[in-house]
Each structure stands twice: as C-alpha cells, then as structure tokens.
Amino acid sequence: MASRKFNLCHEASFCAENTPVTVVPSFSYKSTLPLMSSQRQSSVGPFVAGMPMEVPLWIAKVLQQRKLAQIQIPDWLSPESLTATLTEERQENMLTDTLPFYYFEIARSLQWAMDSKSTMIVLQDLANVRTDKIRSHFHEMSKGDLEKNEGELPEITITGICSIELNTVGPFLQRAFSDYGYLTKSQKQAAGGDFEGEGNTQGSEGFKRPSSLGSRLLKLRKKALS
Amino acid sequence: MADLYNLLGELDHREDEEQDFFKGRPSAAGTEATAEQSEWGSPSRSPNEAEVPLVLQQAHRDKDIGAEEDFGQDLLHGEEDMLVENDLYTKLHRHWFQERHCPELLEFDEDMAQDIKTHLEDRRDWVEQQEGVTDAVEDLMVTLTQMDTDRVKFVFSDWLTRRLAKIEAHPLYMREQIDHMSDGELRYLKSYGELYESHLRNTVLDHVPEAWQRLDEENMIDKPDYDSYHFWLAKEAIDKHGTHHEKGTCLVAKYKDMREMMIEGKVDLQM
Numbered sequence: 243m244a245s246r247k248f249n250l251c252h253e254a255s256f257c258a259e260n261t262p263v264t265v266v267p268s269f270s271y272k273s274t275l276p277l278m279s280s281q282r283q284s285s286v287g288p289f290v291a292g293m294p295m296e297v298p299l300w301i302a303k304v305l306q307q308r309k310l311a312q313i314q315i316p317d318w319l320s321p322e323s324l325t326a327t328l329t330e331e332r333q334e335n336m337l338t339d340t341l342p343f344y345y346f347e348i349a350r351s352l353q354w355a356m357d358s359k360s361t362m363i364v365l366q367d368l369a370n371v372r373t374d375k376i377r378s379h380f381h382e383m384s385k386g387d388l389e390k391n392e393g394e395l396p397e398i399t400i401t402g403i404c405s406i407e408l409n410t411v412g413p414f415l416q417r418a419f420s421d422y423g424y425l426t427k428s429q430k431q432a433a434g435g436d437f438e439g440e441g442n443t444q445g446s447e448g449f450k451r452p453s454s455l456g457s458r459l460l461k462l463r464k465k466a467l468s
Numbered sequence: 469m470a471d472l473y474n475l476l477g478e479l480d481h482r483e484d485e486e487q488d489f490f491k492g493r494p495s496a497a498g499t500e501a502t503a504e505q506s507e508w509g510s511p512s513r514s515p516n517e518a519e520v521p522l523v524l525q526q527a528h529r530d531k532d533i534g535a536e537e538d539f540g541q542d543l544l545h546g547e548e549d550m551l552v553e554n555d556l557y558t559k560l561h562r563h564w565f566q567e568r569h570c571p572e573l574l575e576f577d578e579d580m581a582q583d584i585k586t587h588l589e590d591r592r593d594w595v596e597q598q599e600g601v602t603d604a605v606e607d608l609m610v611t612l613t614q615m616d617t618d619r620v621k622f623v624f625s626d627w628l629t630r631r632l633a634k635i636e637a638h639p640l641y642m643r644e645q646i647d648h649m650s651d652g653e654l655r656y657l658k659s660y661g662e663l664y665e666s667h668l669r670n671t672v673l674d675h676v677p678e679a680w681q682r683l684d685e686e687n688m689i690d691k692p693d694y695d696s697y698h699f700w701l702a703k704e705a706i707d708k709h710g711t712h713h714e715k716g717t718c719l720v721a722k723y724k725d726m727r728e729m730m731i732e733g734k735v736d737l738q739m
Contacts, residue, residue, distance in 0.1 A: 253568070256619075269605055271605055271609070275609050275612060275613065276613075277616055278556075278587060278591065278616050278617065278620050279557055279620045279623075280557065281554065281558045281561060283554070286612075301612060304611070304612065304615070308608070310608070400699070400720065403699070403738075408699060408739050409739075412699060413739075415697070416697050419697035419720070420696050423695055423697075423722075462676065462680045465680065465687070466680065
C-alpha cells in the first residue's frame with residue numbers, strides 16, 4: 243500500500259510537468275524544436291532572448307537549472323491569490339474549482355524559483371483545508387445517507403477535487419468503500435438466509451483480495467466439506 | 469531585439485559550466501572541428517590556438533544557425549506530422565491514465581502503438597546522428613529531444629507493464645478477454661498460463677482427489693473487482709439513476725455502474 247502511494251506521488255509529478263508555463267529565455271534559437279510528449283504543443287520555439295514564451299514545465303526546469311531562462315510564476319501561485327483562495331475555501335462547503343488540477347505538484351516543482359517562502363505555507367494550509375473538507379464530507383455522508391439506503395452507497399459529487407487530495411485520501415476511501423460493500427452484502431445474505439445462492443458469489447466478488455495458492459486450497463477444502 | 473554581442477559574451481561565461489557537461493563527450497569530432505571551424509564554445513579547443521575575433525565568430529555562428537533551420541524538419545516531414553504527433557500522445561496519455569486505475573483490461577490500440585514505436589525509433593536515430601555536436605545551444609536542443617523521447621518511452625512502457633500485470637493477476641479470466649489483447653500479450657498469456665497450471669499441478673492438484681483437480685470451474689476463476697469504487701470525471705452532462713450531472717463534475721461510484729459510460733467516452737477515471 244505504501245509503495246502504491248509512492249508511485250501515485252511520482253506519477254502525479256510526472257503528469258504535472260506537462261503543464262505549460264511562461265519562461266523568458268536568455269538565448270536565441272531560430273528554429274523550432276518538435277515535441278512529442280506534450281498534449282497541447284507540437285513544438286517549442288523559436289527562442290528569442292528576452293521574449294516570454296510558453297514551454298512545458300519540465301523544459302522550463304531544465305532551462306532554469308542551466309541558467310538559460312527565467313521562469314515566471316503563474317498568477318494563481320502568488321501569495322495574494324492563494325490567500326484569497328484559502329479564505330474562499332474556508333467559507334464554502336464545496337471545493338473551489340479555480341485551482342489547476344496539479345496545483346500542488348506544480349508549486350512543489352517551482353518552489354525553489356519562488357521568492358517568498360510564505361507561498362508554500364499558504365499552499366500547505368490550502369491542501370490541508372481541502373483534504374479535511376473531503377474527509378468530513380464523506381464522514382457526514384456516511385452517517386446520514388447510508389443508514390437510509392440500507393447500505394447502497396449513493397454517488398457522491400466532489401467537483402473541484404485536485405490531484406493532491408485524490409492521491410492522499412483516494413486509496414483509503416476506495417478501500418473503505420469496498421470493505422463497506424462487502425460487509426453490507428454479508429449482512430444482506432444473513433438477513434435473507436440465502437448463503438449458498440447467488441448472494442455468495444456476489445459477496446466473494448465484492449471483497450477481493452489477491453488470490454494465492456492458500457486461498458485456492460481453502461476454496462477446495464470448503465467445497466470438499468460442503 | 470536582443471544585443472547579440474552581449475549575448476555571446478554572456479554565453480561565454482557559461483562555457484565554463486558547460487565544460488563539465490562536455491567532458492564525457494566523444495572526442496572524435498573534436499580535433500577536426502577545431503582545425504576547420506575554430507568555433508566559439510568548442511570544448512576541445514586547445515589553449516595554444518589563436519583567439520578568433522568576435523566578429524568572425526558571430527558571422528560564423530549566424531551561418532550555422534541559418535543552416536540549421538531544418539533542425540526540426542529533419543525529424544518530421546511537414547506540419548501535418550507535427551499535429552498528428554500531438555493527437556498521438558494525447559491518445560497514449562489517455563490510454564495510460566485509464567489503464568492505471570481501471571480494474572479490467574481495456575482495449576489495445578494497435579495502430580497507436582505502432583505509430584509510437586515508429587516515432588520513437590526515428591527520434592533515437594536522429595539523436596544518434598547528432599552525436600559530436602559542439603555548440604552549446606544545439607546540444608541543449610539534443611538533450612531536450614532526448615528527454616522528450618524518454619518521457620514518451622516511460623508512458624508507453626508503463627502502459628504495457630500495467631496491462632501485463634493485469635493479465636498476470638487474473639490469467640484464467642483473461643482467456644475471455646483476448647479480443648482486448650495484442651498478439652504479444654496473447655503469447656504471454658499462453659505461456660504464463662501454462663507455467664501457472666504446471667506449477668499448481670505439481671505442487672497441489674495432482675495430490676488431491678480427481679473431483680477437485682479442475683481449475684476451470686466458475687468458483688475457481690478470479691475476476692477483477694467490478695464492484696470497486698472509483699473517482700470519475702464527467703466529460704459531458706450525464707444522467708445517472710435519475711440524477712443529472714453537469715460536465716466537469718467528479719463522482720465516486722462503482723465501476724460496474726459507470727462502465728458503459730466509460731466505454732462510450734462520457735466519463736473518465738480519475739482514480
């Protein structure tokens with residue numbers, strides 16, 4: 243499970259690096275460079291020293307490291323606009339959808355290019371507030387609707403969720419829901435008194451663990467005993 | 469308009485930094501280049517060589533830049549190809565993203581895979597041709613192309629790896645999904661299935677009574693979890709269980725409920 247989160251974090255950073263950012267190059271290069279790994283641009287350039295241009299984030303990082311360009315911090319990443327978003331986030335019940343999907347990963351990549359350190363502090367606060375909102379949203383929902391619907395989880399709307407929240411609470415919630423599904427199905431079976439009918443197959447499908455030789459042997463033994 | 473003299477001066481300072489980078493470069497083109505071109509920025513320029521005047525250097529540099537207008541065009545043949553590549557990567561990215569989170573095996577896009585392989589090979593050949601390039605900015609372009617190719621390679625190989633992992637996880641069930649697999653994956657499934665079966669037979673099945681030796685029974689076949697919950701993104705306005713969802717809403721719902729809409733392309737998996 244820990245390795246899955248590790249992978250998610252790196253994959254998110256990878257996808258975030260395709261975001262276009264504005265850079266000001268300090269060199270000139272007349273022809274264009276064709277790009278294969280961008281969904282928006284098919285080529286980059288020509289580079290004109292002193293003129294701002296859009297490049298994917300990973301190119302911007304390489305250029306900045308070699309001191310060949312200056313990255314311009316995007317508007318939404320300034321301390322003022324982040325603080326405004328944070329205030330709005332605290333007041334609203336639903337998540338704001340003004341932030342780009344990979345906002346946290348982009349900020350993390352650019353943090354050494356940023357002037358003020360307060361940006362990262364505000365960003366951490368923002369991420370925490372949003373994650374807590376999601377957690378409490380589900381918690382409230384789980385108290386209310388689930389009891390009424392007898393175990394069938396309704397569809398939950400979480401518009402505006404971003405990559406960092408998805409990767410933080412996502413795996414846990416998925417596991418929680420599938421466990422919940424298994425438990426409620428077992429309850430239904432017990433209530434219906436139908437153990438060996440169709441309900442059994444559904445129950446075993448709803449609670450998947452990776453199969454091993456041991457579990458297969460258990461199935462064989464169960465069959466032998468029935 | 470940038471001041472080219474100063475630009476050259478600036479880049480001159482950076483040459484020291486680039487030296488470290490160039491240390492590992494093959495020296496095959498080095499000596500010839502210094503004899504013929506005396507190019508500014510050449511890393512293998514010996515200290516005994518006379519300094520070429522700045523004006524000559526600049527003129528030479530302008531000539532080189534003019535000659536390299538075909539830099540990008542060597543790789544691709546015309547504007548249409550550039551646009552096609554973008555669609556290609558968009559497709560690959562979408563396939564990869566969906567395959568990451570989907571519990572079952574999705575369709576294999578044979579044409580897209582073939583196109584990607586061709587493009588990757590073209591790039592690799594081109595980068596190999598550019599070995600021995602001495603100009604700092606040109607070398608930067610080659611490095612960027614290499615990184616770009618590496619990124620696409622990663623996505624492509626990760627996509628194929630995930631598909632194979634899914635095939636390995638449910639080998640018996642995957643026999644019903646062969647229309648979603650490529651030829652290579654089919655061969656893999658076959659040989660993996662044989663290994664798996666022979667392993668089980670040798671360790672367990674040959675030693676249990678015959679009635680329980682079958683691996684093919686329905687209870688014995690592991691299916692992927694269709695009841696798992698996922699985060700979805702609605703690409704169009706959809707109607708689900710009587711409720712209407714606008715475009716852009718994110719939902720949490722069971723996989724089997726949203727499966728048909730995903731195949732139609734109305735929703736996308738986010739996690």
